[in-house]
Amino acid sequence: MSFNTLGLSQALLKAISKKGYTTPSLIQQKAIPVILEQKDVLASAQTGTGKTAGFTLPMLQRLAETQKAKFRPIRALILTPTRELAAQVYTNVREYSAFLNLRSAVIFGGVNQKPQIETIRKGVDVLVATPGRLLDLQNQGVLSLKRVEIFVLDEADRMLDMGFLRDIERVIKLMPGQRQNLMFSATFSPDIKKLARGVLTNPVQVEVTPENSTADAIEQKVYRVAKGLKTGLIIKLISEGNWEQVLVFTRTKHGANKLCKKMVAAGITAAALHGNKSQGARTKALAGFKSGQVRVLVATDIAARGLDIPLLPHVVNFELPNVSEDYVHRIGRTGRAGASGEAISLVSADETTYLRAIEKLIGITLPIEIVAGFEPDPNASTIPEKRQQRPRNSNSKRTQGNRQNNRNERRSKPNNPKRSNKRSY
Structure with a gap:
């Protein structure tokens, strides 16, 4: 047709x-x-x-x-x-x-x-x-x-x-x-x-596709790794694999900034993209990534839907999302419009529950690899790490992760400090 x-x-x-x-x-x-x-x-x-x-x-x-x-x-x-x-x-x-x-x-x-x-x-x-x-x-x-x-x-x-x-x-x-x-x-x-x-x-x-399916063109893989060794492993994969354009997802804005700094210290050009960044900084980071001036873009889930990067070859989940559907949206940044792509997840012991939930959602058991020198900790707990609880808005059903990632998308009207209902821009 x-x-x-x-x-x-x-x-x-x-x-x-x-x-x-x-x-x-x-x-x-x-x-x-x-x-x-x-x-x-x-x-x-x-x-x-x-x-x-x-x-x-x-x-x-x-x-x-x-x-x-x-x-x-x-x-x-x-x-x-x-x-x-x-x-x-x-x-x-x-x-x-x-x-x-x-x-x-x-x-x-x-x-x-x-x-x-x-x-x-x-x-x-x-x-x-x-x-x-x-x-x-x-x-x-x-x-x-x-x-x-x-x-x-x-x-x-x-x-x-x-x-x-x-x-x-x-x-x-x-x-x-x-x-x-x-x-x-x-x-x-x-x-x-x-x-x-x-x-x-x-x-x-x-x-046109089964709900929550992942594109066939995306090769998905899991690296089991000790939590404290994730940064070293991702730097090794990017450097030794000569990956030139990599979109990396973290669960928090602080985590994105921290990983970005370590990438730069290792000689890898990187930029962070999240809700605390000004619109000018976000636009500059994305433009640099698309042009090739920035090799790695480290982002929170604010970027999981809105990015259109032609022929993006690599997406890495530095941390698995605690909402399974977000995994589908994250890796969907690669394998677009019929092109092939690779989606890699670095999974520590405390993310085991998230991994099982994702596999159940997409109906696939993801292949697992272990890199010598970056083995998972056999004594680490598989219980998800508890995040600091914040007051819950009784009128919202959003997850804690979504509230944190999108708080900067929302602001109250100026000159009205008592106003509590915020909305996104």
Whole structure:
């Protein structure tokens, strides 16, 4: 099958050709015709399968076909959980609409809002946004969602993990009842299905892979190792393997900073990416990693969904996630768009429970290797290490790990120190 058979316009086909794409992915084959029919869609596909083009291409075609006045209200809204994902989606929207008379913009926090406001006031057809900055600018009267015709909720499961349910509900109330709704998620959990019932109308369900599956193109492997020897082992693997582009995941921001410093001390160029970094620092780190100037990017789970790095060869779990589904999202940064990749996990004794839960989730027993000189400690406890408990928000079902990784994504309004309900930018 080719893109020519999906009913897309010549302008979109020209943009697709410019990108070098010839054959649509399975999610694109299934989703594009249905979206062009103006039906609501609930779609699930593993990461790296082309979901963004699956909703962006038919959305742009619909908007281009009905473009009339010079005045440009926001007619399509794409809501994403993180800044990195918002920026990535916006880039794709711009590329695909290169030969269309449509304007797009992206808004998220961590940067000056003035340029974003100026762009919106000039007129925007497609707006890509994170929830916090969107609601902030709406409250300031900068933008209106009353003319939205198409609403896309991207990475819906991640949205719920990060505690954005109330923000999503607020955004929905700001849009007209008559609109097309598209919800894309890596999983169809009960919470996602419940959310879908409140957003979608008679949706067509599209699912191209088994839930929580991992791409066949990803070679997965476990190195059993003593906890205190992990840093030495990962430096050895990277150095002796001549790995040039490695995405490494840690569970905490402090752990990411600590590992990054040790990498640099060992002569490996590295940068950290997590919620405590400013948006400028995050953008610089990611740009350096993509260009090859930075060899290793050490990240927390804030990066598990929003990164699109073509042909990324190596992903390393320096620490296993305590939420099994996050393993799927982490390793999904490699093996994208049909390319091969390698996912390695360094597992100490106290992570045994996490490893078993991951294997149960993905239905695979991962092969185990032991490197001489980095053997696991036979006397170490297999009980997961307890992390410091923090006060739990009674209105949130998020895990402690997600709260910690995403705290910097949220801030209260200025000049109101008593305000406790924070939202993400």
